[in-house]
Amino acid sequence: MKAFTKVTALVAPLDRANVDTDAIIPKQFLKSIRRAGFGPYLFDEWRYLDHGEPDMDCSDRPLNPDFVLNKPEYQGAEILLTRENFGCGSSREHAPWALEDYGFRAIIAPSFADIFYNNCFKNGLLPIALPADVVDSLFKELTEGYQLTIDLALQKITTPSGREIGFDVDENRKYRLLNGLDDIGLTLQHADEIKAYEAARAKRAPWLFAD
Amino acid sequence: MSGKTLYDKLWEDHVVYTEDDGSSLIYIDRHLVHEVTSPQAFEGLRLAGRKPWRQSRNLAVADHNVPTTDRDQGIADPVSRLQVDTLDQNCAEFGITEFDMGDVRQGIVHVVGPEQGATLPGMTVVCGDSHTSTHGASGALAFGIGTSEVEHVLATQCLMQKKAKNMLINVNGQTGPGVTAKDIVLAIIGKIGTAGGTGYTIEFAGSAIRSLSMEGRMTVCNMAIEAGARAGLIAVDEVTIDYYRDRPYSPKGEDWFMAERLWQRLHSDADAVFDKVIEVDATAIKPQVTWGTSPELVVAVDQHIPDPALETDPVKQKSMLRALDYMDLKAGQAITDIWLDKVFIGSCTNSRIEDLRAAAAIAKGRKVAANIKQALVVPGSGLIKSQAEAEGLDKIFIEAGFEWRDPGCSMCLAMNADRLEPGERCASTSNRNFEGRQGYGGRTHLVSPAMAAAAAVAGHFVDISTWEGQ
Numbered sequence: 217m218k219a220f221t222k223v224t225a226l227v228a229p230l231d232r233a234n235v236d237t238d239a240i241i242p243k244q245f246l247k248s249i250r251r252a253g254f255g256p257y258l259f260d261e262w263r264y265l266d267h268g269e270p271d272m273d274c275s276d277r278p279l280n281p282d283f284v285l286n287k288p289e290y291q292g293a294e295i296l297l298t299r300e301n302f303g304c305g306s307s308r309e310h311a312p313w314a315l316e317d318y319g320f321r322a323i324i325a326p327s328f329a330d331i332f333y334n335n336c337f338k339n340g341l342l343p344i345a346l347p348a349d350v351v352d353s354l355f356k357e358l359t360e361g362y363q364l365t366i367d368l369a370l371q372k373i374t375t376p377s378g379r380e381i382g383f384d385v386d387e388n389r390k391y392r393l394l395n396g397l398d399d400i401g402l403t404l405q406h407a408d409e410i411k412a413y414e415a416a417r418a419k420r421a422p423w424l425f426a427d
Numbered sequence: 428m429s430g431k432t433l434y435d436k437l438w439e440d441h442v443v444y445t446e447d448d449g450s451s452l453i454y455i456d457r458h459l460v461h462e463v464t465s466p467q468a469f470e471g472l473r474l475a476g477r478k479p480w481r482q483s484r485n486l487a488v489a490d491h492n493v494p495t496t497d498r499d500q501g502i503a504d505p506v507s508r509l510q511v512d513t514l515d516q517n518c519a520e521f522g523i524t525e526f527d528m529g530d531v532r533q534g535i536v537h538v539v540g541p542e543q544g545a546t547l548p549g550m551t552v553v554c555g556d557s558h559t560s561t562h563g564a565s566g567a568l569a570f571g572i573g574t575s576e577v578e579h580v581l582a583t584q585c586l587m588q589k590k591a592k593n594m595l596i597n598v599n600g601q602t603g604p605g606v607t608a609k610d611i612v613l614a615i616i617g618k619i620g621t622a623g624g625t626g627y628t629i630e631f632a633g634s635a636i637r638s639l640s641m642e643g644r645m646t647v648c649n650m651a652i653e654a655g656a657r658a659g660l661i662a663v664d665e666v667t668i669d670y671y672r673d674r675p676y677s678p679k680g681e682d683w684f685m686a687e688r689l690w691q692r693l694h695s696d697a698d699a700v701f702d703k704v705i706e707v708d709a710t711a712i713k714p715q716v717t718w719g720t721s722p723e724l725v726v727a728v729d730q731h732i733p734d735p736a737l738e739t740d741p742v743k744q745k746s747m748l749r750a751l752d753y754m755d756l757k758a759g760q761a762i763t764d765i766w767l768d769k770v771f772i773g774s775c776t777n778s779r780i781e782d783l784r785a786a787a788a789i790a791k792g793r794k795v796a797a798n799i800k801q802a803l804v805v806p807g808s809g810l811i812k813s814q815a816e817a818e819g820l821d822k823i824f825i826e827a828g829f830e831w832r833d834p835g836c837s838m839c840l841a842m843n844a845d846r847l848e849p850g851e852r853c854a855s856t857s858n859r860n861f862e863g864r865q866g867y868g869g870r871t872h873l874v875s876p877a878m879a880a881a882a883a884v885a886g887h888f889v890d891i892s893t894w895e896g897q
Contacts (some may be wrong), residue, residue, distance in 0.1 A: 234622075234721050234775045236721075237861070238861045242863055243841060243864075246464075247492065247504075247506040248506075249470075249509065249510055249513050250467070267849075271607035273452075279668075299553060299742055301625065301743070303654070305859060305861060306859075307557040307559075307572060308573070309464065309555075309574040327622055327625060328625075329657070330591075332574070335575065338573060339575070383581060386450060386589060387447070388446050388587070399575070399587065403587065404453060406452060407583075409443050410584065410585055413454055414584075421689065423679075425681040
């Protein structure tokens with residue numbers, strides 16, 4: 217997993233609440249058995265005027281000129297600014313895969329759906345929940361070329377005017393993201409504790425360990 | 428010291444160890460696997476040279492991509508076929524039990540788990556699917572995970588988790604005629620919103636929940652995720668214990684009696700403290716119909732579509748306007764004036780035998796309206812299909828003009844060939860009315876099975892609490 221330390225990047229505003237994972241990456245693209253290559257289909261139904269299918273070459277598809285990510289001023293954006301309950305609905309990790317593959321490194325919103333929030337941390341993508349009025353102030357001050365600096369170690373966002381905004385993140389998730397660590401490897405360091413748990417549990421609920 | 432909630436008990440029973448920041452490694456008793464969210468996880472195991480920690484704790488079934496007609500001819504779409512074939516190969520390679528497409532036990536993963544007794548009270552249950560919350564109906568801690576976590580569970584039988592907060596939703600009183608578990612949960616989502624349960628585990632309690640069958644309880648917990656909660660729970664009682672007796676994977680003999688004693692404690696203590704408590708009056712709930720593109724945009728069937736001009740929150744107002752535009756509806760329009768193109772009865776929310784009986788009771792002796800292009804009935808599993816056929820439900824549906832299909836997720840998310848065409852409007856017993864969910868440009872209204880069947884007959888929504896049929 218790619219580590220996340222400090223990012224200074226262009227911000228794209230997606231001014232919608234309850235953006236669901238079906239919208240982030242529609243179901244037809246979930247048929248892929250690969251983990252990469254979802255970026256071109258990110259927000260497919262909003263981004264293109266035609267109906268996308270897996271393995272389509274997106275370079276000559278008709279773009280929706282009204283969709284924010286198609287506007288010239290937001291090309292190269294790595295930070296997505298959006299509204300509450302981002303990532304609700306389906307658990308598909310294809311949603312953070314698509315956002316990451318497109319080039320996003322962080323998402324700022326008043327709130328995130330739990331499963332999506334959790335999935336982001338497994339993919340080097342930092343979801344930042346800020347109070348709704350703070351998010352609203354970022355939407356209001358966003359002008360062409362607007363960049364933010366996000367420092368995960370210091371848990372701090374710096375705006376172009378020098379305003380500093382702190383944010384919360386669990387220590388455990390922060391540590392893993394800062395270092396780009398493999399979760400499974402870390403858990404397997406506790407293999408003896410897992411085995412001890414199993415032995416104790418087998419006494420309480422033997423039917424779970426009959427095989 | 429105050430007592431424990433059901434969630435507290437389930438959590439504590441599964442902690443392997445806890446980190447300084449409160450994150451805990453949680454042991455997983457049952458991992459359900461399907462074809463869409465697992466291929467990259469198996470590939471990850473292969474690349475790292477890892478094996479499943481305990482093969483027997485995994486159960487796999489293909490459901491999202493499977494066709495609901497002409498099964499013997501296989502899957503026509505090569506991309507869907509590759510994904511199902513990949514599941515078959517991965518299960519064979521890693522020694523995981525799979526109910527394949529030809530197995531009578533095949534069906535929607537969240538229908539198959541309880542039906543087989545593979546998910547049981549007191550367990551932790553996970554699956555790479557958000558509707559894993561369904562299994563909480565048995566007093567299990569069950570939640571959806573992403574593919575990285577699927578790989579983590581395969582490799583370690585554990586997950587690193589932070590404990591959620593406790594929410595209690597009490598639904599008390601006798602429900603009126605035509606009001607089902609689906610209407611109860613839609614009314615709850617309408618009340619608390621799709622982010623109302625974010626960060627919480629919701630326990631559903633109260634007399635209206637207690638009086639539901641296991642099937643109805645599964646419908647309620649299934650949609651906890653639509654209220655933002657990863658997990659929904661219902662305490663164990665006699666209804667639960669009776670349901671799990673003699674299921675193929677249920678404990679047998681002495682183990683059964685031991686399990687029964689253990690499961691009796693799976694309820695919140697009388698003095699347990701919840702972070703949030705919500706009271707719902709079941710007597711006030713009427714059959715529900717969603718009108719927008721989020722499950723929280725829902726009203727009773729005898730109401731009208733709300734006016735965004737009256738909404739004071741600008742973000743919500745914008746969502747309502749956008750939803751009306753996508754759904755091609757107008758503020759003030761009566762729900763019963765909404766005409767439909769298709770009807771879908773199925774999904775992990777409403778495809779169990781009780782759901783099919785409720786729909787068949789409405790369809791019996793009636794005909795699907797001329798304006799309905801297609802009315803699908805998709806049972807949740809092969810065993811439910813067989814039982815429905817033994818009860819003659821298939822004949823009732825077919826005579827009324829419904830199509831009787833093979834089990835799978837089908838038009839809930841349209842990954843197989845069953846879908847809406849652009850602009851088509853559907854009464855659906857599924858769980859999500861998101862833009863494009865049932866097909867590109869499709870418009871979804873979420874309802875109960877009886878409401879869907881009545882809409883198929885009338886051609887538009889009708890209030891089944893007063894409807895006399897036609």
